[in-house]
Amino acid sequence: MSLRTKASYSDEVTQREKENLEVAYRAACEGIVLLKNDGTLPLKTKKVALYGAGASMTIKGGTGSGEVNERHSVSVLEGMTDRGFEVTTLDWIENWERLYAAAESAYQTEKKKRINILKPSFIMEMLMDNFRAPCGVIDARCVERSHTDSCVYVLSRQAGEGGDRRAEKGDFLLTDEERESIRFCAEHYPHFVLAINAGSSIDMHFAEEIDGINAIVYLCQLGTEGGHAFADILSGAVSPSGKLSDTWARQYTDLPFANEYSYLNGDLEKEYYKEGIYVGYRYFDSFGVAPAYPFGFGLSYTDFTMESCGVSTEGSAVAVTANVTNCGALYSGKEVAQLYVSPPVGEMDKEYQSLAAFAKTETLSPGESQKVVLTFDMKDIASYRERGGVFVLEAGEYVLRLGNSSRNTVPAGVVRLEHEVIVSRHEHICPLCEPLEELKAPNRAAEFLPAELPCVTVDTAAFETVVYHYETPAVCNDPRVKALLDTLTPEEMTDIVVGAGFYQPATGFTMPGSVGNTTSKFWDRGLANVALCDGPAGLRVQKISVEDSKGKVKPVEMPIGVFNALPAFIRRFMVGDPGKGKVLYQYTTAFPVANALAQSWNTALMAEVGNAIYREMKEYGCTYWLAPAINIHRNPLCGRNFEYFSEDPCLSGTMATAIIGGVQQEEGYYVTVKHFACNNQEDNRMKVSSNVSERALREIYLRGFERCVRKGGAKGIMTSYNRLNKVYTANSYDLCTKVLRNEWGFDGVVMTDWFATRGREQSARAMAAGNDLIMPGLGGNKKDILKGIHSGLITEEDVRRCCGNVIRAILNSATQREFIG
Ligand code: BGC
Numbered sequence: 001m002s003l004r005t006k007a008s009y010s011d012e013v014t015q016r017e018k019e020n021l022e023v024a025y026r027a028a029c030e031g032i033v034l035l036k037n038d039g040t041l042p043l044k045t046k047k048v049a050l051y052g053a054g055a056s057m058t059i060k061g062g063t064g065s066g067e068v069n070e071r072h073s074v075s076v077l078e079g080m081t082d083r084g085f086e087v088t089t090l091d092w093i094e095n096w097e098r099l100y101a102a103a104e105s106a107y108q109t110e111k112k113k114r115i116n117i118l119k120p121s122f123i124m125e126m127l128m129d130n131f132r133a134p135c136g137v138i139d140a141r142c143v144e145r146s147h148t149d150s151c152v153y154v155l156s157r158q159a160g161e162g163g164d165r166r167a168e169k170g171d172f173l174l175t176d177e178e179r180e181s182i183r184f185c186a187e188h189y190p191h192f193v194l195a196i197n198a199g200s201s202i203d204m205h206f207a208e209e210i211d212g213i214n215a216i217v218y219l220c221q222l223g224t225e226g227g228h229a230f231a232d233i234l235s236g237a238v239s240p241s242g243k244l245s246d247t248w249a250r251q252y253t254d255l256p257f258a259n260e261y262s263y264l265n266g267d268l269e270k271e272y273y274k275e276g277i278y279v280g281y282r283y284f285d286s287f288g289v290a291p292a293y294p295f296g297f298g299l300s301y302t303d304f305t306m307e308s309c310g311v312s313t314e315g316s317a318v319a320v321t322a323n324v325t326n327c328g329a330l331y332s333g334k335e336v337a338q339l340y341v342s343p344p345v346g347e348m349d350k351e352y353q354s355l356a357a358f359a360k361t362e363t364l365s366p367g368e369s370q371k372v373v374l375t376f377d378m379k380d381i382a383s384y385r386e387r388g389g390v391f392v393l394e395a396g397e398y399v400l401r402l403g404n405s406s407r408n409t410v411p412a413g414v415v416r417l418e419h420e421v422i423v424s425r426h427e428h429i430c431p432l433c434e435p436l437e438e439l440k441a442p443n444r445a446a447e448f449l450p451a452e453l454p455c456v457t458v459d460t461a462a463f464e465t466v467v468y469h470y471e472t473p474a475v476c477n478d479p480r481v482k483a484l485l486d487t488l489t490p491e492e493m494t495d496i497v498v499g500a501g502f503y504q505p506a507t508g509f510t511m512p513g514s515v516g517n518t519t520s521k522f523w524d525r526g527l528a529n530v531a532l533c534d535g536p537a538g539l540r541v542q543k544i545s546v547e548d549s550k551g552k553v554k555p556v557e558m559p560i561g562v563f564n565a566l567p568a569f570i571r572r573f574m575v576g577d578p579g580k581g582k583v584l585y586q587y588t589t590a591f592p593v594a595n596a597l598a599q600s601w602n603t604a605l606m607a608e609v610g611n612a613i614y615r616e617m618k619e620y621g622c623t624y625w626l627a628p629a630i631n632i633h634r635n636p637l638c639g640r641n642f643e644y645f646s647e648d649p650c651l652s653g654t655m656a657t658a659i660i661g662g663v664q665q666e667e668g669y670y671v672t673v674k675h676f677a678c679n680n681q682e683d684n685r686m687k688v689s690s691n692v693s694e695r696a697l698r699e700i701y702l703r704g705f706e707r708c709v710r711k712g713g714a715k716g717i718m719t720s721y722n723r724l725n726k727v728y729t730a731n732s733y734d735l736c737t738k739v740l741r742n743e744w745g746f747d748g749v750v751m752t753d754w755f756a757t758r759g760r761e762q763s764a765r766a767m768a769a770g771n772d773l774i775m776p777g778l779g780g781n782k783k784d785i786l787k788g789i790h791s792g793l794i795t796e797e798d799v800r801r802c803c804g805n806v807i808r809a810i811l812n813s814a815t816q817r818e819f820i821g
Helices: 015-031 076-082 090-114 122-127 140-146 176-188 205-209 223-235 281-286 479-485 490-497 561-565 568-574 594-600 603-620 649-663 694-701 703-710 733-743 762-769 779-791 796-811 814-819
Strands: 033-037 047-051 150-156 191-197 215-218 270-272 304-314 317-326 336-342 354-360 369-377 383-385 390-393 396-405 408-417 421-425 455-457 531-534 544-547 553-555 582-585 622-626 673-676 689-691 716-719 749-751
Touching: 015 223, 015 594, 015 603, 047 076, 047 090, 047 140, 047 176, 076 150, 076 223, 090 561, 122 561, 150 176, 176 191, 304 396, 304 408, 304 455, 317 336, 317 354, 317 396, 317 408, 336 369, 336 408, 354 369, 354 649, 383 694, 479 796, 490 779, 490 796, 561 568, 594 603, 594 649, 603 622, 603 649, 649 694, 649 703, 673 703, 694 703, 716 733, 733 762, 749 796, 762 779, 762 796, 779 796, 796 814
Parallel strands: 047 150, 150 191, 191 215, 270 689, 408 455, 531 622, 673 716, 716 749
Antiparallel strands: 033 215, 304 317, 317 369, 336 354, 336 396, 383 390, 390 421, 396 408, 544 553, 544 582
């Protein structure tokens, strides 16, 4: 059978590319957070001195599987130049680029020497990219030659999968050289703007100690259009409207159990989630710790007022209407209304408040107002009481707080609940294997609330306790699925539940750069093979590949930058020569990283991002997008925080759900929400056990996933590398079956993370747990499953169930419709 691909033979810029770039630009603008401004921004001049590692080599996204191979990314320098700024420090930037090139090449040489492909750890070593860009020196001569009083310094940080960030200089903290450069610029330029080009927070202590930093902009990592978006913020063409998706601590040690995280306590095998539910602002606000910048915080060039115009209820839903007015005189802008709820102090230990709903306004001109309605369901803020296994809403007063950050709210109303409500009854899941002493919040004093505050009572009759039933689901009985399933031998079933590997299949459908495929072996029996591609900052495919005379497709450059460290002979084997075959093109868009997307707090925009990704999936034939990634930012050092949305499950789940709506708008295009669950550490991620209480697990770490499944209708889930209370998540019946299918009604495919099941019994156990697909798939995985059946570890029925789920998804896929019918 000949090659089938949807890649293009032309490299011309298409209309779709242009339209998606425009979405990426708006997402970048709204992902920027203005942290400080004394009026310096917007800049009053277009003549600017630009310094820092992020100036011309602006980091568009993190490293590893989250890298997107876009046509071109706009740096800060390019963006400013395109928008008419005169950058007066080009000589400094050129010098710095020379320094960078030398340091990078020395790093690569050293890395190549270090990597030993015979060691099993080599993939991890390769993925870990801890190259640190040089700083460069700024002196009085630079200032003099720059002929301007306005300066922008772009500080940058890189991180990626396979390794956590370090709580040290050059990573979470500034190096001495960076600190000195910033201090020097702050002293010598009357108008000094610091821009932070890092995937997640850094230590901000220095900003309190250095005088003369007039404005601080958190750029995050903004994808292709970051440079343009930043330039438009600098000039005032766009007013910042991003809000932090995390609390930024004044210093790392302000976080709970900071020095026990990941590598810091020397134990990479076990991670104890001692803070329990007190993650992020839930900790800072409940324990009275002052942050550098609170969750939800972000300035604008204009000012807003926000008033509550009433609270109403319908059943268990509560709605607060807020009137937001741009009360400034000069700039238009958008504001985010945020609604937090403080639960009553009852028998259970509870957080001071949690985010329940939010809404972003349209662009409001000076004087203009907009009413937004913030709605949430009381059931979604219930607490999990381990005793009895119930989600409960304790009786008492729930205070609604309206504002524009977790630390800037006013009470907007009270919801009274006369009696305790049992929202749902559960079987216990993921038991702890050893005792875990969790943090308890100090007693909260009763709060004085204004007498005129609107008070509504939610009738406890509005709730009906949901009692879950836990049964192993039946094998899919869709007649089309059954027809094929009934003809398959156990060996053939393993071909379907184990992916077909990294490489492009020789027969069937080919999507260059897909990171996995299902088997094409059954194409002639009416089952297509489907392609799986990474995210989350867009669709990661191969932008240029070559199809040789034998129909083999190879990329013309390494699929991930960090793979360049592989020995030359492997690289030669992996990449193709464009001179020796037909060249195929696939251009996709690098969107801002998930942390920046979350900072937009704009769900309508997320639906547009999802739609843009869907269009690219459709154009090139991707069935599973391996995103969104919604692990909680438990600690700022997690190497993959840039790929995840937030420390808060409501914000993460809501933003991800909006993206899912865009991607899954047509039957047969699927998201894969990952990494399920508690993949909050990258060092030793394949082995570490996240030891978490059931309460914290259900209230914090699963809640975002729950929203993606229940409200978003997600059709794919990827289990994680880590263990959860000592059990590999792919082997966890509790997670893959009880929670996902019995409780949330998930009816899609659960797949492993790449190479997560390594040998022995793991692949077989995954089948019994309800993890349907082993990715990317090795011959050994199939043998392990068959061995599992023969030894009685699992049943043939277990494999049939998983196989049925995979077949159903493929038969419903667009690839199946398009190629087989
Ligand atoms: C990552 C996943 C990714 C997969 C495929 C793994 O290393 O953890 O997030 O989807 O690779 O590239």
